[in-house]
Amino acid sequence: MKIGKYIGEVRSELKKATWPWDPKEKGLKKYKQLIDSTVVVIIAMLLLGAYVATIDFSLQQFMEFLTTGF
Numbered sequence: 001m002k003i004g005k006y007i008g009e010v011r012s013e014l015k016k017a018t019w020p021w022d023p024k025e026k027g028l029k030k031y032k033q034l035i036d037s038t039v040v041v042i043i044a045m046l047l048l049g050a051y052v053a054t055i056d057f058s059l060q061q062f063m064e065f066l067t068t069g070f
Contacts, residue, residue: 020033028035 022030
């Protein structure tokens, strides 16, 4: 019975939650904010990854130059 009580509590808490979309809307319009946020996160991850890769490559080349000479 603990599982049933847990599921009931989860449902009641989810009903209290505020969702970022209008429940009356249908289709992809309903999830516009979610999709937009996801795109922003993916772009930010790509930019951060490119930045870290550039810094890593630069430091690697610099360390090779210091240790091997020319």
